[in-house]
Amino acid sequence: MLGKKTVTFADDVRSDTSEEAFENLKKTNYAGKKLTDPVKEVEDKWQLLPAFLKVKGLVKQHIDSYNYFVETELKKIVRTNEMITSDVDPSFWLKYLDIRVGPPDRPDTDHEAHVNVFTPHECRLRDLTYSGNICVDIEYVRGKKRVVRKNTIIGKMPIMLRSSKCVLTDKSEAELAKMFECPLDPGGYFIIKGTEKVILIQEQLSKNRIIVEGDKKGLVQAYVTSSTHERKSKTYIVAKNDAKNDKITLKHNSISEEIPIVIVMKAMGIQSDKEISQLISGGNQIFLNMFSPNIEQCAKMKIFTQKQALDYIGSKVKVTRKIANVRRPMAEEALEVLSTVVLAHVPVKDLNFQPKCIYIAIMIRRVLMALANENLVDDRDYVGNKRLELAGSLLSLLFEDLFKKFNFDLKMNIDKLLKKPNRATEFDAHKQLMQHGDSITNGFVRAIATGNWxxxxxxxxxxxxxxxxxxxxxxAALGTMTRITSQYEKTRKVSGPRALQLCPADTPEGEACGLVKNLALMTHITTDDEEQPLRRLAFNLGIEDVNSLTGAELYRKNAYMVFLNGLMLGITCQPNNFVHDFRRLRRCGRISEFVSIYVNHHHNAVHIASDGGRVCRPLIIVENRIPKVTTKHIQKLKKDEMTFADFLAQGLVEYLDVNEENDSNIAIYEREIVNETTHLEIEPFTILGAVAGLIPYPHHNQSPRNTYQCAMGKQAIGAIAYNQLRRIDTLLYLMVYPQQPMVKTKTIELVGYDKLPAGQNAIVAVMSYSGYDIEDALVLNKASVDRGFGRCQVMRKHVALMKRYANGTYDRIGDPPAQVDCPTGPSADRFNILDSDGIAGVGERVMPGQVIVNRHTPTNLSANIPVNMPIVNAPVIQFTWKHSPLTYKAPEPGYIDKVCVTTTEQEQTLIKILIRQTRIPELGDKFSSRHGQKGVCGIIVPQEDMPFADSGICPDIIMNPHGFPSRMTVGKMIELLAGKAGVLKGELQYGTAFGGSKVEDMSKILIKHGYSYSGKDYVTSGITGEPLSAYIFFGPVYYQKLKHMVVDKMHARARGPRAVLTRQPTEGRSRDGGLRLGEMERDCLVGYGASMLLMERLMISSDQFDVHVCEQCGLLGYKGWCQNCKSSKFMVTMQMPYAAKLLFQELQSMNIAPRLILEEF
Amino acid sequence: MDLFSPANKPEIRIQELTGERIRFILTNTDLSMANALRRIMISEVATIAIDMVQFDLNTSVLADEFIAHRLGLIPLDSTEADKIKYPRDCNCSGACKECSVELNLHVKCTEEDTTKDVTSKDLVSHDPRFTPITEGPKDAGILIAKLRKGQEIKVKCIAKKGVAKEHAKWSPCAAVAFEYDPFNKLRHTHYWIEEDEKKEWPQSKNANDDFPPLDDEIFDFTAKPNRFYFEIETIGSMKPEDIVMNAFKKLLEKISSIQMGLHSNDVPINGREPTRDVF
Structure with missing residues (x-):
């Protein structure tokens, strides 16, 4: 733009000296703007973000993927497996015409309540699976007629929440509220037997792409993981780059040894050496020289024709076929393997091997290139070489498998029935289909419930x-939805995510660091797209077909190979024009916006990708240094006149995947746009994910601190969802008074954290106080705690299932006993809180050990007692019950919050009881700010002892300043400053990454309200009344209470339960276990020589036992009798650990006699 | 300084007095006394607050403890708190009229489309002296909970006398500002500055009432503070001047008990001889 203006105003400038001309130039006005003005920013272009999230949602990847599976992929799978025929009756066939997934459906449809909608929340409460029927339309032969049956149910498909099949989709907040669903809940998960399950995003290497890698020994190999619906296989082209063996070979699982590559080429029909060398070298002398030994080797092996080559390969092919089949000639075997198994994704039609030959030639050339220049190997960790597998693709794999198995079973059954010579009724395949109901349903439920595919x-x-x-x-819920786990070797350590599509901060510490990642805010993951139209389009844009090419043309100067999803289509000589035209068509909306195209100049290749699992993100298109999105568009967006889809349709914004991104020149800000710029970032903070987006001023923090906060943000107690009080979860942490943060970020608003916050704005004084604040401990103000700071509720679910047993008996609930056996005993008030129905009443205070459900179990579970027999003629059978009550075991008392009585799918009564505890912060409870600065409460100080500012304000928390220097969390200081300014001005401030309220502005606000610009205050000691000699950094910081609380952890024991076998104290807090004096501690005592202490700790306090030993034979005996010596003469008593006694006896059982030789001590 | 000479009697000058705040200057006393006054105002002036809540019915969305906590924090008019006994001083076993006030709350929502606010105005006190405070007739009261149609809260609250040492709900004041020497003439603190102290540090409002230092004033290292600026903001349960007066009373009580202790060395304490005499 600058350049243009210079030309336009050149006429106005009529000065002699150039300097003056320049000065004038600077003064020139055009539409009120000076030439030297900075490039105007598009106002509020971040508004595109909420627009994006409105259509895409936070977890749209999952939902899109599932929708694609249910609506498209499912039908494709059925179409490829549509026919079932019978081996017995050749006239019989069954064909699937269509398949669809119905709306969510209650399993017990005969239930009265089935008139109302089946909601996800009912599934959560009743431990059901949220699923819909899979209906098929079938056509089959019955007798001699062709019958069409519609809507036959073959199983149930778990339904993803908020997917196209879910009842929650497109519902208003009020409607959602009626279904007890939270409008902020992102969906994208399943409910299996009442538990919410997420299918994590799986990361794996690209399928059907050539990857070249080298190792330290000089071995270079190119490999392809071929993946089609029928077959998955891996093909290697290996070059061992050492002096003895510099030949290139092909390696594949179905071939027992490596095959020299020239033989493979010959077997595929390229018999002339010249042709082969041309395909590989294309006239390049260097590559020709490198490759010639291979040709020579082939000649030495005396393989010249295709037949010879095929025979050679055929002898190496592993035959897996059953012996029953007739053995075919070896050459045919080889031909079969080469056409369908090796590089299975390259189609071979009518034995036309040309595309496959060229594909192999390219692989060889890539190997040669890598041999010549070791920088030309591919990076397996590069995100562009990876694909993310989502719920949809995983479910489709599973469904295909289950469906095939279903059909196979069906076929076997039909065959079995058709074999019977005379049938009473006419054979109806539909009945058979109905009988196979559960295998698909159970397959899905089992896979999702266990996570085993x-x-x-x-x-x-x-x-x-x-x-x-x-x-x-x-x-935490959002975090699980955006998590990516890596599928391949866990040993690979990646130095953190490197694409802008992945959050740079959000990865766990320790073992899985860098292997588990999270998606950034604006990331989208593609689904598969049709290839055929793209192929046609590419040819229309002037590509030379691969089938008409020879090596000479392939490597012609300026010739660029064009690949579609890893398959070569042909070549073009004008790659830039081709790419440009292609992109233009995409921007017009002629092809899917998720198709990517980019040029790889190293390989002279243009790659078009339309496959699923690529990560991409939207960017603003820049043409001729002008961003296409203008303020006008944004205003329209604000007025709801435009949606994000319109931006895409009008070619203002487009999606780029990682590879295409690398082929573009992206400016972060308008001012950075130069001639080469192709795109403009929507907002830089979208590089962070939803979890890291909570951190204010993250760009001022040391990077690991942001990573720590990402882990801790997920442990913060707060509001969970709008339906939190309707939920009966195993463990639910709720904060009593959650607050939205004073310093928020754009991300916070976008994900709705301001509506479901987890923390409170605490006034923090950064100073040392009392010595109870060392090692990150915090000092809390007692008055703040009294007034509700950090108060939280912990709800725990207790479940009693009224079982039905095989013999017809069942559990029952008894009413509370009228009188207790021992009214003064310790368990006298065990049944006190039970209502007359035998279940604890809502609102009751439950003490440890009290009964909450007075369940009775039949004593006899094996004998067949006909309970349901008509009473009239039934023999009077007394069946007795025993107590098996559900008791409250936690060490602290709680209150009954909710009782839910319902039935499961199997018609068993299910009683869920939610018990609530309200917890006040105490010594040792863990708190954290949003900057990875955690600390435990070290002391709670009365308000009058707390230091106070001149206005009389006491801090809620005192934090030790030693937390700052080494952590370098400058963001926290700025948060405090911005928070203080916000409080004084009465508005919320922003701490958005790479932006947010500026420190200078914050200081100005502070000064305006009579505070020091530095955020420091004059503080008086509450104890002496004297001012502190130093000035204190004082202001609000958002603090999170973390789920680690002392009451859940503290444990001590004097006496208690012992393990049955060894009689040693049990282990662990949950079993009231002892505290172990371990080996290292024992070593200390041994070294010190404290033998009596050792004796006490290891034996007397543990499992001391009196044994009777026979001094004569040295074996254990009875009291006063040695069974071995048949004598009572030499028996003595001694103490030893019960475990030692056990060892001796176990040894004896193994025919080893451990003898004790006793001496006077 | 001789605290007991008539010339050095402590003096109070009230700067400002409104319904909920008082500003005064305390002079002619020691820092320790002034700070003691502040500490007592925060933590030891007795007020009335709801201490026990008996739930007869609670079908609201909030948990019982939650509502009980909110009820406890509602300021009750405690102007006549001294007319009531501390529970520990009362002879009754539980709660009686001598030592407690009963308040009842019974609200049910019958409105169709909106929620009903349960506020401190719905609390019915059995003793007209101790009611939840209101700021005039327009005051909507303090929100306790919101009810939906059909939800109901019926509770019996027992308010007791107590001090903020035990729980902050008994504290009569919100913030107590306390300062002396706004010009830092005593150099008890060190201003953190980058360039210029006067430019970078705003003056406190008490500076208007103090004597600004002369440009060539010599630092008097023997000087002791004796002008103390107080500002007390109440939570409404007591008049600000009452808080100060009650705090003085309490302070006097404390001082006299110390004095008694000092002068009665020979008198047995709690029926025992002082330990000093053992040897």
Missing amino acids: TLKRFKMERAGITHVLSRLSYI
């Missing part, structure tokens, strides 16, 4: 695919 067909066995949705806090 076992697909025998692909030899796939993956564990830990699903996670329970963490409902510790709202942020």
Whole structure:
């Protein structure tokens, strides 16, 4: 723009000296703007973000992927497996015409209540699975007629919340509230047997792409993981780069040894050496020289024709086929393997091997290039070489497997029935179909509930695919939804995510660091897209077909190979024009916005990608240094006249995946736009994810602090969802008075953290106080605690299931006993809180050990007692019950918050009781600010002892200043400053990453209100009344209470339970266990020589036992009798650990006689 | 300084007095006395606050403890708190009229579309002297909970006399500002500055009432503070001047008990001989 203006106003400038001309130039006005004015920013372009999130949502990746699966992929799978025929009756067939997934459906439909909608919340409460029927339309032969049946149910499909099949989609807040659902809940998870399960995003290497890698020994290999619906296989082209063996070979699982590459080429029909060398070197002398030994080797092996090559390969092919089949000639075997198994994704039609040959040639060339220049290997950690697998693709794998198994079973059953010579009724396949109901349903439920994806067909066995949705806090739930886990080797350490699509801060510490990642805010993950139209389009744009190419053309100067999803289409000589045209068509909306195209100049290739699992994000298009999005557009967006889709449709914004991003020149701000710029960032803070987005001023913090906060934000207690009080979760932490942070970020508003916050704005004084604040301990103000600071409620679920047993008996609830056996005993008030129905009453205070459900279990579970027999003629059978009450075991008393009585799918009564504790902060409770600065409460000080500012304000928390220098959390200081300014001015401040309220402005506000610009205050000691000699950094900081609380952890024991086998004290707090004096502690005592102490700790306080030993034979005996010596003469008594006695006896049982030789001591 | 000479009697000059705040200058006394006064005002002036809540019915969304906590923090008019006994001084076993006030709260929402606010105005006190405070007739009261149609709260509250040492709900004051020497003539503090102290540090409002230092004033290292600026903001349960007066009373009580202790060395304490005499 600058350049243009210079030309336009050149006429106005009529000065002689150039300096003067320049001065004049600076003064020139155009539409009220000076030439030297900075490039105008597009106002509020961050408004695109909420617009994006409105259509895409926070977890749209999951939902899109699931929708794609349910609506498109499902039908595709059925179409490829549509026919079932019978081996017995050739006239029989069954064909699937269509498949669809119905709306969520209650399993017990005969239930009275089935008139109302089946909501997700009912599933949570009743431990049901949120699923809908899978209905198929079938056409089959019955007798001699063709019958069409519609809407046959073959199983149930778990439904993802907020997907197109879910009842919550497109509902208003009021409607959601009626269904007890939180409008802020992002959805994207499943409810399986009452638990919320997330299918995590799985990361893996790209399928169907060539990856070249080298190792330290000089071995270079190119490999492709081919993946089609039928087959998954891995093909290697290996070059061992050492003096003895510099040949290139092909390696594949179905071939028993490595095959020289030239033989493979010959087997595929390229018999002339010249042709081969041309395909690989393309006339390049260097590559020709490198490759020639291979040709020579082939000649030495005397393989010249295709037949010879095929015979050679055929002898190496592993035959997996059953012996029953007729053995085919080896050459045919080889041909079959080469066409369908090796590089399975490259199609071979009518034995036209041309595309596959060229594909192999390219792989060889890539290997040669890497041999010549070791920088040309691919980076396996590069995000562009990775694909993210989402719920949809994982479910489709699972469904395909289950559906095939279902069909196979069906076929077997049909065959079995058709084999019967005479049937009473006409054979109806529909009935058979109905009988196979559960295998698909159970397959889904089992896989999602356990997280084990076992697909025998692909030899796939993956564990830990699903996670329970963490409902510790709202942020924790969001965090699980955006989490990415890596599928391959856990040993690979990656130095953190490197693409802008992944959050740079949010990764766990320790083992999984860098392997588990999180998506950034604006990331989108693509789903598969049709290839055929793209292929046609590419040819229309002037590509030379791959089938008509020889090596000479392939490597012609300026020739660029064009790939579509890793498959070569052909070549073009004008790659830039081609790419430009292609992009223009995409911006017009002629092809999907998620198709990416980019040029790789190293390989002279243009890559078009339309496959699923690529991460991409939207950017503003810049043309001729002008961003296409203008303030006008944003204003329209604000007025709701435009949506994000319009921005895409009008070609103002487009999605770029990682590879295309690398081919673009992206400016972060308008002022950075130069001639080469192609795109403009929407907002820089979108590089962070939802969890890291909570941190104010993260760009001022030392980076690991942000990572720590990402882990801790998920443990903060706060509001969980609007339906939090309707939920009966195993463990629910709620804050009594949560507050939205004084210093928020744009991300906070976008994800709704201001509506479901987890923390409170505490007035913090950064000073040392009392010595109870060392090592990050915090000093709390007692008055603040009294007034509700850090107060939280902990709710725990207790479940009693009224079981039905196989013999017809069942559990029952008894009313509380009228009188207790021992009215003065310790358990006298055990039944006190029970209502007359035998369940504890709501609002009652529960003491440890009290009964909350007075359940009775039948004593006889094996004998067949016909309970349901008509009473009239039934023999009077007395069946007795025993007590099996549900008792409250926690050490602290609680209150009954809710009681839920319902039935499960199996018609068993389910009683859920929620017990609540209200917890006040105490010594040792953990708190944290939003900057990875955690600390425990070290002391609670009365208000009069607290220091106070001149206005009389006492801090809620005193934090030790030693927390700052080494942590370098400058963001926290700025948060305090901005928070203080916000409080004084009466408005919220922003601490958005790479932006936010400026320190200078904050200082100005402070000064305006009579405070020091530095945020420091004059503070008086509450104890002496004298002012502190130093000035104190004083103001509000958002503090989170973390779930680690002392009451859950403290434990001590004097006497208590012992393990049955060893008679040693039990282990662990939950079992009231002892505190172990471990080996290292024992070593200390041994070294010190405290033998009596050792004796006491290790034996007397543990498992001391009196044994009777026979001095003669040295074996253990009875009291006063040795069974071995048949004598009572030599028996003595001694003490030893019971575990030692046990050892001796176990040794004896193994025919080893441990003899004790006793001496006077 | 001789505290007991008639010339050096402590003096109070009230600067400002409104319904909820008082500003005064205390002179002619020691820092320790002034600070003691401040501490007592915060933590030891007795007020009345709800201490026990008996829930007969609570179908609101809030938990019982939650509501009880909120009820406890509602300021009750405590002007006549001295007319009532501390529970520990009362002879009754639980709560009686001598040592407690009963308040009742019974609200049910019958409105169709809106929620009903339960406020401190719904609290019915059995003793007209101790009621939840209001700021005039327009005051909506302090929000306790919101009820939806059909929800109901019925509780019996027992308010007792207490001090903020035990729980902050008994504190009569919100903030107590306390300062002396606004010009830092005594150099008890060190201003943190980058360049210029006067430019960078705003003056406190008490500076208007103090004597600004002369430019060539010599630092008197023997000087003791004796002008103390107080500002007390109440939470409404007591008049600000009452808080100060009650605090003085309490302070006097404390001082006299110390004096008694000092002068009665030979008198047995709690029926025991002083330990000093053992040897």
